[in-house]
Amino acid sequence: xxxxxxxxxxxxxxxxxxxxxxxxxxxxxxxxxxxxxxxxxxxxxxxxxxxxxxxxxxxxxxxxxxxxxxxxxxxxxxxxxxxxxxxxxxxxxxxxxxxxxxxxxxxxxxxxxxxxxxxxxxxxxxxxxxxxxxxxxxxxxxxxxxxxxxxxxxxxxxxxxxxxxxxxxxxxxxxxxxxxxxxxxxxxxxxxxxxxxxxxxxxxxxxxxxxxxxxxxxxxxxxxxxxxxxxxxxxxxxxxxxxxxxxxxxxxxxxxxxxxxxxxxxxxxxxxxxxxxxxxxxxxxxxxxxxxxxxxxxxxxxxxxxxxxxxxxxxxxxxxxxxxxxxxxxxxxxxxxxxxxxxxxxxxxxxxxxxxxxxxxxxxxxxxxxxxxxxxxxxxxxxxxxxxxxxxxxxxxxxxxxxxxxxxxxxxxxxxxxxxxxxxxxxxxxxxxxxxxxxxxxxxxxxxxxxxxxxxxxxxxxxxxxxxxx
Amino acid sequence: xxxxxxxxxxxxxxxxxxxxxxxxxxxxxxxxxxxxxxxxxxxxxxxxxxxxxxxxxxxxxxxxxxxxxxxxxxxxxxxxxxxxxxxxxxxxxxxxxxxxxxxxxxxxxxxxxxxxxxxxxxxxxxxxxxxxxxxxxxxxxxxxxxxxxxxxxxxxxxxxxxxxxxxxxxxxxxxxxxxxxxxxxxxxxxxxxxxxxxxxxxxxxxxxxxxxxxxxxxxxxxxxxxxxxxxxxxxxxxxxxxxxxxxxxxxxxxxxxxxxxxxxxxxxxxxxxxxxxxxxxxxxxxxxxxxxxxxxxxxxxxxxxxxxxxxxxxxxxxxxxxxxxxxxxxxxxxxxxxxxxxxxxxxxxxxxxxxxxxxxxxxxxxxxxxxxxxxxxxxxxxxxxxxxxxxxxxxxxxxxxxxxxxxxxxxxxxxxxxxxxxxxxxxxxxxxxxxxxxxxxxxxxxxxxxxxxxxxxxxxxxxxxxxxxx
Numbered sequence: 001x002x003x004x005x006x007x008x009x010x011x012x013x014x015x016x017x018x019x020x021x022x023x024x025x026x027x028x029x030x031x032x033x034x035x036x037x038x039x040x041x042x043x044x045x046x047x048x049x050x051x052x053x054x055x056x057x058x059x060x061x062x063x064x065x066x067x068x069x070x071x072x073x074x075x076x077x078x079x080x081x082x083x084x085x086x087x088x089x090x091x092x093x094x095x096x097x098x099x100x101x102x103x104x105x106x107x108x109x110x111x112x113x114x115x116x117x118x119x120x121x122x123x124x125x126x127x128x129x130x131x132x133x134x135x136x137x138x139x140x141x142x143x144x145x146x147x148x149x150x151x152x153x154x155x156x157x158x159x160x161x162x163x164x165x166x167x168x169x170x171x172x173x174x175x176x177x178x179x180x181x182x183x184x185x186x187x188x189x190x191x192x193x194x195x196x197x198x199x200x201x202x203x204x205x206x207x208x209x210x211x212x213x214x215x216x217x218x219x220x221x222x223x224x225x226x227x228x229x230x231x232x233x234x235x236x237x238x239x240x241x242x243x244x245x246x247x248x249x250x251x252x253x254x255x256x257x258x259x260x261x262x263x264x265x266x267x268x269x270x271x272x273x274x275x276x277x278x279x280x281x282x283x284x285x286x287x288x289x290x291x292x293x294x295x296x297x298x299x300x301x302x303x304x305x306x307x308x309x310x311x312x313x314x315x316x317x318x319x320x321x322x323x324x325x326x327x328x329x330x331x332x333x334x335x336x337x338x339x340x341x342x343x344x345x346x347x348x349x350x351x352x353x354x355x356x357x358x359x360x361x362x363x364x365x366x367x368x369x370x371x372x373x374x375x376x377x378x379x380x381x382x383x384x385x386x387x388x389x390x391x392x393x394x395x396x397x398x399x400x401x402x403x404x405x406x407x408x409x410x411x412x413x414x415x416x417x418x419x420x421x422x423x424x425x426x427x428x429x430x431x432x433x434x435x436x437x438x439x440x441x442x443x444x445x446x447x448x449x450x451x452x453x454x455x456x457x458x459x460x461x462x463x464x465x466x467x468x469x470x
Numbered sequence: 471x472x473x474x475x476x477x478x479x480x481x482x483x484x485x486x487x488x489x490x491x492x493x494x495x496x497x498x499x500x501x502x503x504x505x506x507x508x509x510x511x512x513x514x515x516x517x518x519x520x521x522x523x524x525x526x527x528x529x530x531x532x533x534x535x536x537x538x539x540x541x542x543x544x545x546x547x548x549x550x551x552x553x554x555x556x557x558x559x560x561x562x563x564x565x566x567x568x569x570x571x572x573x574x575x576x577x578x579x580x581x582x583x584x585x586x587x588x589x590x591x592x593x594x595x596x597x598x599x600x601x602x603x604x605x606x607x608x609x610x611x612x613x614x615x616x617x618x619x620x621x622x623x624x625x626x627x628x629x630x631x632x633x634x635x636x637x638x639x640x641x642x643x644x645x646x647x648x649x650x651x652x653x654x655x656x657x658x659x660x661x662x663x664x665x666x667x668x669x670x671x672x673x674x675x676x677x678x679x680x681x682x683x684x685x686x687x688x689x690x691x692x693x694x695x696x697x698x699x700x701x702x703x704x705x706x707x708x709x710x711x712x713x714x715x716x717x718x719x720x721x722x723x724x725x726x727x728x729x730x731x732x733x734x735x736x737x738x739x740x741x742x743x744x745x746x747x748x749x750x751x752x753x754x755x756x757x758x759x760x761x762x763x764x765x766x767x768x769x770x771x772x773x774x775x776x777x778x779x780x781x782x783x784x785x786x787x788x789x790x791x792x793x794x795x796x797x798x799x800x801x802x803x804x805x806x807x808x809x810x811x812x813x814x815x816x817x818x819x820x821x822x823x824x825x826x827x828x829x830x831x832x833x834x835x836x837x838x839x840x841x842x843x844x845x846x847x848x849x850x851x852x853x854x855x856x857x858x859x860x861x862x863x864x865x866x867x868x869x870x871x872x873x874x875x876x877x878x879x880x881x882x883x884x885x886x887x888x889x890x891x892x893x894x895x896x897x898x899x900x901x902x903x904x905x906x907x908x909x910x911x912x913x914x915x916x917x918x919x920x921x922x923x924x925x926x927x928x929x930x931x932x933x934x935x936x937x938x939x940x
Contacts, residue, residue: 013938090795106604109580115607126792127849129842131751133820134576137585157791159834160824160845167825191831198830212795255940272807273743273784281601292796299800301860312804314743316786321627322596324908325560325682326762330769333904334782337742350603354630355637360668361661364629366918372599374916375630379597382911385928389907434803437859438794441852446844448836458855468483470725 005241006400008409010255014384014394015262015339021391024336026265034251034261034424041423042249042257045416053430055209056415059217060240060408066204066219067232073182073202074226077119081145084119084227085135087161088149088220090292091212092184093125095221095411098289102282102407103230118229119145127157132164141172147182149220151206153190156442162192166199178202184219211430213293214415217408231404238408246416256416259395263417264424266339266393267313274313275331278343279320279380282402286343287317290414297418300427301434311425321379328383332390340387340394343410344380347401348373475711476870478879480725484854484864485732485809491861494806496735504721504731504894511893512719512727515886523900525679526885529687530710530878536674536689537702543652543672544696547589551615554589554697555605557631558619558690560762561682562654563595565691565881568759572752572877573700588699589615597627602634611642617652619690621676623660626912632662636669648672654689681900683763684885687878701874708878716886726883729865730890736809736863737783744783745801748813749790749850752872756813757787760884767888770897771904781895791849798853802860810857810864813880814850817871818843 017025049057077084086096100121105111109120124135146165150158162181169177177199184204185192196203204219215221217239222232242256251258263274274294276287299312318327320342331340354375356368367375387394397413399406422429444454487495519527547554556566570591575581579590594605616635620628632651639647647669654674655662666673674689685691687709692702712726721728733744744764746757769782788797790812801810824845826838837845857864867883869876892899914924 009939011934011939013934016935016938018935019932089792093792094796105607106601107608110608125795126751126789127842127846128749128751129818129820129822129846131576132822132842137575138577138580154833155795156837156845156849157795159828160837160842163825163827163834163838164822164842167827170827191828191834195828195831195834252937253940258940272805279598281596281598288796295797295800295804299804301803310803310805312800314784314786314800314804314807316784319596322559322563324905325595325625325627326564326758327765328908329902329904330765330782330784331904332907333771333780334765334769334784335742335780337784348599350599352599352602352634355633357633357637357640358629358661358665361665362919363624364633364661364665366913366916367626367630368633370916372597372602372630372634375626375912376597376599378912378915379626379908382908382915385911385931386904386907390904432799434799434801434856434860435794437802437856438798438849438852441855442845442849443836445848445852446836446840449832461855462489464481464483465486465488467722468486469479469481470723470728 005405007241007245008400008406008413009398010259010395011398012258012262012395014388015266020388020393024269024391024393026262030265031251031261034264037264037424038251038257038261038420039249041260041420042254044423045419051209053209053211054419055207056211056214056217057243059207059210060236060243060412063218063236067222067236070204070219070223070226070232074223077145077227078229081119082113082143083139084121084224085139085144085146086123086149086224087146087158087165088123089125089155089157091215092149092158092220093123094285094289094292095216096224097123098285099216099221099225099230099235099407100228101285102402103225103404104228106281119227121224121228124161127160132161141168141180145180145182147184147224148192149184150190150192151186151212151215153185153192156439159191182223184223213296216289216411234404235408238405239412241405242409242412242416256413257420259413259417260420260424262395263313263339264421271337271339271393272313273316273338275316275318275338275340276343277318277320277323277340279376280343280345280348280402281319283343284319286410287319291315291317293414293418296432297422297429298425298427299434303426304428305426309425309427311427320383321376324379324383328386331392332386336392338392340392342380342384342394342396344377344396344398345402346398349402475875477711477715478870478876478883479868480729480865481868482728482732482865484858485736490858490863494739494861494863496732500735501721501731504734507734507894508721508727508731508890509719511730511890512724514893515889521679523679523681524889525677526681526684526687527713529677529680530706530713530882533688533706537692537706540674540689540693540696540702544693547615547697548699551589552583552613553609554591554694555609555614555616556593556619556694557616557628557635558593559595559625559627561685562619562628562690563593564755564759564762565686566694567593568755569686569691569695569700569705569877570698571755572872573695573874574698576751589697591694591698594631597630602631611638611650615650615652617654617694618662619654620660620662621656621682621685623655623662626909629661652693654693683766686759686881704874705878708875709882711875712879712882712886726886727890729887730894732865733783733809734891734894741807741809741863742783743786743808745786745788745808745810746813747788747790747793747810749846750813750815750818750872751789753813754789756880757789759881761785761787763884763888766902767892767899768895768897769904773896774898775896779895779897781897790853791846794849794853798856801862802856806862808862810862812850812854812864812866814847814866814868815872816868819872
């Protein structure tokens, strides 16, 4: 019998003027007015999916072979090692971390080996020397496998980590160092594929048309997830499920297209901030993953016509209920410059009852007998209410429960929403030209050959004034 | 001989039009134009320090007695327990976490007992049932001490946690349960002080005039820090050091006042986003702490005259170099709506050399021989350069090194800056009225007695339309 899947739900009532007030809210007429734009965006996606930098859109369907390879390798790694370390940054780190947090025990690394049934998991996505030294302090290298991930094979941060780790492994294990490193990179381009061949590393390939921030559902994310015992086939089925829900070009039925159209309108109304606020610790890092997807895809100086547009909406990660005690004051009383997206969970995987014991104190004891589940859910609806009452645009995505299938749905929802809204803005959603300037300046500052001109440019900057340094 | 302390440095060259361009930048004339406002803000602070909700400003000077008590208690806790758990949310959690991350080993909880010389450290700042269950899965209660922190003594989240934990402890240890809980709360107000007396709990007092987001340098933060072996006297000396640097009302010499005036001007120029971007993993959570301080203090609907102003600047946490691969594309190419504050570190506490090994690949091997220290520092300056070249307002705070003294300086710098800019906006910097709405709605949803009217109000909301749910 075929398993019945429940879909995640997108509720945008509180984006609309009926609920959030006429001054801030979106009217039915305005929403209807995006019809042509929405149809165009949907058509563009439909016609181009699977091609160019939209290769990622076919990943739910074309990975049967590589999933087999991933599962076989993961099985061996799970059996042989006690720590699995991703060396990667950006998209090579954010997806693996988000899925780990969503689908493993929240204190996974601190469980005993027989409780966790998978290696400890680390993602090193920075080059802070204190951080690298700290990691080396706690690893038992004999039982550690590293997964170095970079599509270009030339990411300075990741390749620096590779050099450091490979050197340690070679000193310790000589010819057998390669048993401790697995590479994930492009099939042809860049250095890492060549190095992997030379060093005889087990290698997974990042398919064409899959940029970093769209790579969680290719081997970049699937292999770490499989090592952790996550059902990656279910994740991919969840993606396909969402893809199917978004097949139509009608914003009334396509949730990702509706979400894109609403954000498009909100941006026109001056909402330059998008807050992503899950009410679940398991989804905290999903907000981080979203922040890269949204920020890097939409933050563009020029559109496809070459006109200067300087578009983008700044993503902000928040966590319910925690940030009610940090950010919600600003969200309800500050400038009208945000859209808040709440992510709710219908069924948490645990239930915790709030005990009695303070019967003399009614303002505490009213909590007794309720569950934390009720408390966090009530607070979520209370925040939704407070935002709405204060005329703040908000919407809610609800997961029936956090599992591999709904996580697949959620990630694909955001990827589709991003692709659609990028098309609405007529920008290149899939490049990141603004990162080049910093990269080249770094090369120049480190004295890399070929960057003498950039070094001269840096040297020619107006000198800083001591008056402006206190 | 008296120890010589190095001050943290505030560099705002790249806020100025000379460096960041005339269209976006601040001119000398504009900055000079804030003189009266700055003098007023400074005078207001000077006249009112130590009174009302500015009690926090005297904390560097008036805690000799309580510090003794903290040190003595911390010594016992350090000796007897293997895990120390803070139950708190908002200011009761963000400060302790930030200082822990800044001044302990980055993998503290995973070090062996003899390496870490202090208990494992946990801060439970949410009511997600999965999170609470996860924590209970890994704690050895026999060796655990909880520190329940709430100034009001009625924070639902914290008191729920207290009820759950106290119930478990009483079932397990009966009359000796109180050996496992320490309370930190107000001397007179709220339930927790009464409960603490009834249960005979060791208690620390949160002094008057110290709101949650200004409480890290009172027992709220000092006790957890002391348990972790952090030199809290040095932290307080660092605060006093910064206080001294900010004694004058001249923005040319007072770094926090200059920072406030610059942000004030930037907000007038439409920069509604403040990005806090440390280039150090140890300072990642310091950005979280800043986000509460800045967001909750400045996000206000009305000013002191009762006029509707809806002010505030949305704080965004970022991490260098990590977010170069996530957010910097948006920061350099998106809308001109931000001020980016980079926090740099002159001397990291570790040095890691990038090894050789890829001599055949020049675009990798140019890294060899450099250190991670050089790499992260070069990337920081490269990002500063890219931002400036793209006319994006940015400034840099530099710590000579991360230690208890500089952390004290940094936190006091931000607290002063916040107090000054709040005075410039003529708002109540120290309240959070916007949080009440959500609290009351939560009470109503949980059926608490006395909130029947609010429950009726919630029930009377316009019903959601199914058309807006997909």
